[in-house]
Amino acid sequence: MAEGKTSGLDPIEQFEIHPAFEKFGHFELLGYDVTFTNSALMMSIAVALIGLFLFTGTSKKALVPGRLQSMAEISYEFVANMIRSTAGRDGLKFFPFIYALFMFILFANVLGLIPFFFTTTSHIIVTIALALMVFFTVVIVGLWKHGLKFLKLFVPSGVPVVILPFVVLLEVISFISRPLSHSIRLWANMLAGHIMLKLFAIFIIMLFGALTGAAKLGAIAPFIMVVVLTPLEILVAFLQAYVFAILTSVYINDALHPGH
Amino acid sequence: MSTFATLMAASSVMVGLAGENAKEAVEHVTEHAESGLFPPLNTATYPSQIFWLAITFGLLLFLLAKVLLPRLGGILEERSNRIADDLDSAARMGREAEQAGKAYEQSLSDARAKAHNVAETTRASVTSELETEMQTADEQAAKQMAQAEAKIQKTRAEALANVDEIASQTAQAVVEHLYSKKFNIASVRKAVKAID
Numbered sequence: 001m002a003e004g005k006t007s008g009l010d011p012i013e014q015f016e017i018h019p020a021f022e023k024f025g026h027f028e029l030l031g032y033d034v035t036f037t038n039s040a041l042m043m044s045i046a047v048a049l050i051g052l053f054l055f056t057g058t059s060k061k062a063l064v065p066g067r068l069q070s071m072a073e074i075s076y077e078f079v080a081n082m083i084r085s086t087a088g089r090d091g092l093k094f095f096p097f098i099y100a101l102f103m104f105i106l107f108a109n110v111l112g113l114i115p116f117f118f119t120t121t122s123h124i125i126v127t128i129a130l131a132l133m134v135f136f137t138v139v140i141v142g143l144w145k146h147g148l149k150f151l152k153l154f155v156p157s158g159v160p161v162v163i164l165p166f167v168v169l170l171e172v173i174s175f176i177s178r179p180l181s182h183s184i185r186l187w188a189n190m191l192a193g194h195i196m197l198k199l200f201a202i203f204i205i206m207l208f209g210a211l212t213g214a215a216k217l218g219a220i221a222p223f224i225m226v227v228v229l230t231p232l233e234i235l236v237a238f239l240q241a242y243v244f245a246i247l248t249s250v251y252i253n254d255a256l257h258p259g260h
Numbered sequence: 261m262s263t264f265a266t267l268m269a270a271s272s273v274m275v276g277l278a279g280e281n282a283k284e285a286v287e288h289v290t291e292h293a294e295s296g297l298f299p300p301l302n303t304a305t306y307p308s309q310i311f312w313l314a315i316t317f318g319l320l321l322f323l324l325a326k327v328l329l330p331r332l333g334g335i336l337e338e339r340s341n342r343i344a345d346d347l348d349s350a351a352r353m354g355r356e357a358e359q360a361g362k363a364y365e366q367s368l369s370d371a372r373a374k375a376h377n378v379a380e381t382t383r384a385s386v387t388s389e390l391e392t393e394m395q396t397a398d399e400q401a402a403k404q405m406a407q408a409e410a411k412i413q414k415t416r417a418e419a420l421a422n423v424d425e426i427a428s429q430t431a432q433a434v435v436e437h438l439y440s441k442k443f444n445i446a447s448v449r450k451a452v453k454a455i456d
Binding site: 036050126 | 302305307308310316317323332338339342
């Protein structure tokens with residue numbers, strides 16, 4: 001879609017994946033195309049920024065924190081409190097994992113809002129990979145710590161024997177569908193938000209082009225929408241990172257304490 | 261999602277306004293989706309995305325777990341320790357201040373009691389001393405009074421005794437002058453006594 005006269009006016013074009021540096025061509029590994037794409041570039045930038053943020057934020061080790069250190073500390077306390085309140089104190093063993101998920105998704109989401117930047121989390125494969133990582137972490141940790149008692153997760157206590165098989169079936173289905181809802185929630189939010197922003201941005205141009213004279217002022221309506229939607233999308237970017245992280249800690253709580 | 265639906269409705273209205281170009285663009289969108297080229301569903305890009313996600317996220321996880329979060333956690337722990345220490349010492353100092361205050365109150369009340377005592381004893385001793393002195397002074401005064409009385413008595417008796425003699429001598433002088441002859445003082449005395 002890089003060519004053609006509708007280029008730039010296509011709300012889907014922003015999700016296209018292409019090599020980040022054309023001149024390096026494509027890389028292959030075990031027969032798979034693993035080219036360093038714009039998506040890979042954005043992931044790298046996100047990781048680099050997180051690293052930079054935390055590294056410079058902690059370089060002074062000040063007792064009374066400056067702005068950057070304060071922000072780093074707030075992010076730390078925020079995630080730590082979230083884990084403590086959902087998965088308890090022993091959930092803090094997974095603190096680096098959940099913190100990494102939160103920061104990675106947050107940075108990916110927020111960076112994606114910058115014009116011309118690619119949003120890595122607007123691709124289902126990325127979000128489902130993250131969600132499956134959480135899912136398998138939960139299953140492995142649950143079985144590791146509790147063995148077959150982990151299966152008690154599917155057997156709520158205090159349910160009459162008559163409907164127990166039905167309830168167990170429901171619990172199993174809901175457990176298996178977790179990675180799906182976990183990933184699609186994030187993906188759909190990012191995708192829809194970006195399409196919406198892009199649509200209204202396109203409408204500004206189109207209205208301006210189609211209308212004549214004083215009527216051109218009508219293009220201000222979609223412009224206002226873009227202005228209103230942008231902060232909303234920033235909120236959604238943060239919120240979805242938070243939701244992903246808190247659901248992760250809720251699921252990890254299941255792995256740590258399977259008895260309901 | 262209801263906001264999304266509203267926005268989509270609004271956008272379709274605007275499509276109507278925008279004319280041909282917009283319709284074309286929207287058709288493009290649908291064409292994209294129908295042809296299976298909708299980028300997020302293009303499986304050809306999946307290996308690359310998974311590969312680079314694994315590398316970048318793995319690196320991030322490693323950095324966070326081994327370097328950055330311990331650093332940050334260390335700072336926070338140090339601060340909370342410091343705050344706890346400071347609060348402890350503040351509480352200790354508060355207790356010490358309270359004790360010092362109590363000790364001060366104690367010494368103050370002690371001193372007050374002592375001062376009261378001293379005043380009492382001094383007053384008592386002064387009073388008793390005063391009394392004894394008064395007594396001695398009284399006694400002495402009484403003694404002196406008695407002596408003076410005795411002396412007065414004596415002087416008076418002497419004076420009374422002298423009166424006769426003076427009268428006798430006066431009478432002798434008067435009589436000798438009157439009669440121009442000497443009179444024995446003894447006879448004058450007898451005569452004066454006879455007048456009494």
